[in-house]
Every structure is written in structure tokens, then in C-alpha cells.
Amino acid sequence: MASKCVCQICTCGRHYCKHLPTSFMGKGEKPCRLTEYNAKFKEHKLNKVEPFRPEIKPLPEGKMENKTVQRVDFQPYTVEKPWVRQLEVWKKPPGNMEGLTSYKKEFTGKHISPPLAIRHDAMPSVSGKFQGEPTYKSDYKKWDASPMVKFSQPSTWRPPSQKLDGESTFSRDFRYSYEPPRKSLKPANAAHTSDAPLDDKTGYRTSYIEYPLPPKYQKEKEQYSVPQVPLDDLTTFKRDFQGQGGPRMQSCRPEVKAMASGDPFQDMTTFKNDFKAWPIEKPYCHLPDQYMKPPGKLEHDTTHKLAYREFPIKRTQGFRPASANKQVGNFDGKTNYSIDFKPWEVSPMKVSVRHHYVPPVNPFKGISTQKAHFVEHPINVAKSYRPQVTYESNNAPLEDKTMYRREFTPKEVPLCPATLLENDAGPFSFEKEADNGHRFYNLTNKHLSQLTVNRQQVAVA
Template sequence: MTKQCICQICTCGKHRCPHRPYGVVGKGDQACAVTEYRSEFVPREGAARESFKPDYTLQTNTAPLDDETTHKHDYIKHTMEKPRSFKPEEVYVPRGDFDALTSYNKEYTPKGGEPAKMIKHHAQKIVSAPFEGDPTYKADYRKWEAARTEPIRHDGGYVASADPFKGESTYTTDYLKHQAAMRQAIRPDHAVMQSQEPFDDRTGYRTDYIHHPQQERFQRAREEYMPNKASLDSLTTHKKDFTPKEALPARSMKPDNQGYASNARFEDSTTNKTDFKRWEVQPIQTHKPEEYRPKPGDMDMNTMYNSEFTPKPLAKVNAVKPVERRAIDAKFDGSTTYGGDFRKWPGGRPPAIRAQSGYAPPNMPFEGMSTYKGHYIPHPGGPQPSFKPTGAAYQSSAPFDDATMYRTEYTAKEIEPCPAALLETPRSNFTHHHTEPTGHKFYESQQQAAMAYYQQQQQQQQVTA
């Protein structure tokens, strides 16, 4: 059975395998074009990048260093005052003993209890009897004795040529060596171009720029401070409206340090004590499994497999060997069509065609009459008529006859679609067989798949019989 690719199944020439996009339709012996290098590394166009390395040129300046910075120019020094110390208020600590008794400590007292016991599962029972059985692999797949195939060798009937070897190839005879002078180098001269003329530093800036005197900057005159000659009136609105009043000092809101005492009996009845009553709790009853009681009588160990599938006598399968070729005693007839029709003819080098040496003039005198003048007879003729068609359109009153040979003799035929376009569809006659690790898919016809399945079923029936 042959497995075909999409290139071999296609009949229209428009379907190509993605692994062989440039292959010829119908030829599947070409190498796979899909590689990791072609799928991952995509070629891109680009030239060599220029170097970003800066030139090692030192910029020097003869001007004096100006140490005037922005910090020195804008920063103003201010006087520093010592910060005032801040003392926090003293923490008040009440006197007396702290009562740490809470409802949690009073109600929830520690109880005694036994630790939980560990739950252990029963161990799996192991059958001590040996396993008896024959697996499907050993029953169906047996080792057969196979003989070594003989190599197929061809007869080495090589006949050497009788002509002597000249030792000259097409390259030596066609391509002759010509003497030519050595080409001059295109490399430019590395000599520095120097000039004896003085350097012309007259630029457009120096010739066109006119130096104008700079005007002085306008400065506004500062106003002098004129102090007030009148005396300062220190009486403010606060001093004038808010006069001191006589008042008693405010009493302290601090509570007394004496504890609150009461002779009444403490009522300890809470919602928990009144609503939630104490109920009697019984211990949890554990479930005990029933004890195993073996059934009376002996166990029947005979299963359906042992009763139905009994050993059968099987005959040894004959080995499928190729048919041996019988030797023929008749004499080999080596006459072929090529040897009978194409015979070797004696051939030599054709003689060179050389021109005749010397010119033999004719003995007859020259008449002075040429062939053109003797055979050509002039005839009277007028101007040639124009073959240009007239601009009038051709019209006919007869009905148009559209009965062509294509319409009368051609019969419409059903165009069958390409089998490659119907792959992996219900209408396709091919089924997927396997896929290679590289992604190359192979298909086989449904008849071949059905025949392989039928042969496999026949072999299984023979083995079970």
C-alpha cells in the first residue's frame, strides 16, 4: 500500500504541500523545505551600522574660570534661632490594685480530656498463589524464523571505448587565455591635500556684521526711607475693649481618688446563665462493623474464561517466501533495437571547402545589356486605389444566425473537483494515515484502508481458531 501526499493527490496543480511549496506536482521524492532555521530566522535587509564612537578631540578654552554659581548668587544667609523645647504632659496613673477577673476566666475553666486515638486501616490482603495466564502479546505476536535475503546484483558488462583519450576538455578548448595588463587599483590616494595659499578666514559673518555700541541699562531710582516723626500709640483695640475683671479661679474637674464602694450584694445573673441551661450530654456511640462469617461449602473457581476459552491445537504458519527464479538454459540473445537499427558507419573528416584560386575572365565581349533591362518591360499604370474601408456601417435585414458549432455539437460534461480540495471532508475518498514529526501529512484511499482492516480481521480469526 502506498501513502500519498497532497502534492501527489492534486490533479489541478493548485494545491501544494506547505513542506514542499516549490515542488513539481506528481513528484514526491524531493526533500522537505520546512526547517527550524527558515521558520524562526527571517532574513532582513540591512547594511552595516555606523560607529557611534566619539572622536578623541579635547576641547580647550583659554578664558579664566568663573566661580560665580547660581547658589552663591541667589542664596541669602538668614539668622538661626534656637528652637524651643516642648515637654509633653505627665501621664496620670491611678492608684490601687487592678481587678483582672473577667467573665471568660470565670466561666471557661480548664477541663480534662483523653487524647484522640489514631485510626489505622487494615492492610491489603496478598494472594500467595502464583499467577497463571498468557497475555495477548505473547499469544498473538510470536517470533518467526526469517531467512536472510540475497542481494540483487547487476551484471557488470562494461565495455571500454576503443578511441584514444585526447585529454582535452570543453573548458580548455573554448576558453582561451588572453594576455591583459594588470588593472589599476581603485583605492584613493592617502596623501594629504595641501595648499601653499594662505587660509581665507573671511566669512559672511565677519564681512556683513556691523558692531553697534550697546546702550546702558535703565535703572529705577530707589526711594529713601522716611521715618514717621509722630509718637507711636501702643493702645490697641484688644487693650481698649477687653479690660481685666475680678473672678474666682475655676474649680478642678478632676475626680476624687477615692474608690466607689457599695454594701449591696453583687448580682451575677447574666443572659447566658438565665437562658442557656445545662443539658446532660451522652457519649457518642461508635458503629462496630459486622464480623466476617464464611459461607458454608467450597468455592467454585471455574470462570467463564476458563470454561469457554480452552486451548486448541494450532498448525504452524508457513513462511511467506518469494518465488525462486528458475535458471533458463537457452542462449542469451543480446540483439536489441539499438544494435540492429543504429549501426556504426565508417566516417572520416570531411574535406575543407576552399575557394578557387585565380580569376578567369570570359572570352565573349560585353554587350552592355543587363538582365534587368532585358527582362523588365515597363507597363503604363495609374495611381493605386486606396484600400481604406468606407466609414458606412454594414447593415443587413436578415435575422442573426447564432447557431454555432459549439452550441450544436458541444455537450455539457460534469467537472469533477480536485481530490486534494476534498481532503478531510465526508466527500473525500482518502483518509488520514499518519503524520510525521515534522508535520508532513500522508493519506491513503478508503479501499486500501478497508482492505488492510479486512486482512487484519482475517489474521485475528486465524489466530483465535
């Protein structure tokens, strides 16, 4: 009987061979290209799909019609002027307005004496010169410091007598050689002119017909008329409020006076009475070692002084071209703004005259205008037309039986024969392992009939 690999024995689709090469020459990390798709795929010839795009045909010769769907189906309608609601003219109510308030009628003025100013007396000045010695002068002792001695030798450098020309080594060694400019191989960037006139005729210019337009509607502007009655810009507050008279309110704060005494100031403190001076030793100070001058003399010669040779230097000439002389003329300070601008005459602002406050003659009654004229009306609550949502309670159990639960019958899933490959008591015996990673097994005769039955059950399911 022919041997089969794990991919052919498996019936559930979960077992397969490890497609990795096992030979010494072809072994690597890349998987094998042997797949079910490559084995069973059949190539079919495909016909080229024809496009559904219509062919572009040239337009017929002749004059193009200017009729469109909008021009044919459009019907003009008469447009009426929209209705505008006219505002009602304001009418002044009859009678005079009462300017009395609750504050004016109920307020009673009180006479209060003005508060006294809180001012301290001048501090007494002490005559005479202060005689005393601070703690710093009495405790500080100046130490004797020896002057610093300079151990370096005087410098032997002297400024050169010749002037520095300023010419560098590069400008002295480099000699410029003139080279004529090369001929450019780039084509000339010139426009190609033609003697023939430009054909500027378009379909719009040849087919356009100009129609006369009706005159544009212009709304007449209303002329402004100056009112004959002057504007009354005084408010009720400006007219009625003039401040309340009366003396200034006295302060209830007690008088604050500075405490003055002629007795001398007692400057004795607990620290001065209880302090005892203890003897203090001078702290230890480490003295550095005295400097010892090394024997011999210091040589100030360096490699630069010994190996440097002075060369005559010429001053570098500048390569900057001479600036061109600019001709300075008269400055024309006129601008479009100064020519076109015309100052307008501005009239001075008018200052409004405030009238003096005239208190009312009638006393305040204690009732405001809002309380006297306000009429309370009952509030009618709007009726709701929303339907009432009611829920009916039911104690019956929920019917959760579905068609799937009634008609579903569980079926027994047969065991996949690939699971018995690693078992020694199974129906398969290992034969070999191919170079591409496939493992082949042989089936014994006593288990051949049972494997056929399992495959049939899988096919029926």
C-alpha cells in the first residue's frame, strides 16, 4: 500500500507537515513552496475585458445650436415685492410722570459731626554729635601683611621699527592667470515669432447675441428731516438726583495718640546682665612652606624665537571695484495723498447743558410705580398632547425557544486519524521523512476499514 504524509492523512485540516528542508545542502529557514494551492491550481485563459466607455466621435460640421434644457424649459414668473410690516407710530402717554421714589420719601437725614484728623506729633530731635565706638572697630585687629615680591624676569620684547604691509602668504604666492570665458552650449532662449495674425475667433464671439437689458430698479432715498423739537436727553436719575445735604458723619474710632515720656530709655537687657566673657584662644592657622628660589637662571628661548625668520611684508591691495558716483537731484516730496486729500471743515462739538434739579412738591406715598400699576394675571399651563405610555406587567415566563434550539441535533465528530500518529499502538507506522519536510506513514491492514469509515463520515458531515 502507498504511504501518505500527514497532510493527506488529516481529515480535520489542523494537522500538516512542517514544510522545512531537512537535507544538508538545501537546509535553511525558508519554507517549502509545496502547498495545496500550487498542487491543485489550474490556470485558465482569460479574455480581455472590453471597456464600456463610448467611443469619441468627431462633431458634425456646421453651426452649433445654443438651445439648452434650461432655455427651453424655463418659464418666467412675475415677481412681487415682499410684504413688509409697517411699525406703529409711538404716541406719548398723557399726563406727567411722577418722579418720587421710596428713597426720597422714607429717608431721614441725620446731622453728624465730621471726624477729626489723626495726626501724630512731630518726633523730638536730639541735638549734639553722637559719641560712641562700634563693635567692629573695637574687636577688629589689623594684621601686618608683607608686600608681594615679583619673581619673573623682565620681558625683552621690543616693538618692530618697520610697518606691517599686511600681505598674506596666499596673496603673495598666488598669481592670478586670466582665462577667457567659455562658449555656452545652451540653446538661445528666444521666442519663435510668426508673421501670421492670431486666430482669436471663438465659439462665444461668433455665436453671442447681445440683448438689451431693462433699466435697473433703484430705490428712492428718503430725505432726512431735522426734528423741530430738541432731544430731551435728561434721564430720571440726572433730573431727580442732586445729592443729599447734611453734615459729615463722625467717626466712632478712638483717638490714637503717641506715648511721650521724658525719662531716659532703659537699654539694659537680660543678655547684657547675664553675659559673661570667656577667654578665647587664638585658632590654629597652618603656615605654608616658604618659597625657595631654584638654582640657575630661567631660559626664555622658545622654538618660535629660535626658528622664526622675519620676512618683508607688503600690504595687501583691495580687489573691491570703485563705487559709482550717484547723481543727487532735488527730492520731489509730492504724493497722491497730499495732492488728492482735501481737508474738511470740522464744526466744534456741542456741549449739552444740564438743568438744575428741582425737588418735587408732593411727599412720597410709599408705593412705587411698579406696585401701583402692576396687575397680576393667572398663568394658564399649556395642555400636553403627548400620549401616556403605560406598561403592562406579565408574570408569565419568557419564551426563549428558538428554531435553532428546536431543530438542532448534535452530531458526533469523528476522531482525526492524524492524532494517532505519535502513538505506538496506533494504526500508522513511520516510514521516512522527505527532503522538503514531509513525513510519510504506512497504514496496517487491520485498521484500513476503520479509516475508510471515518473519511466517509467526514465527507457526509
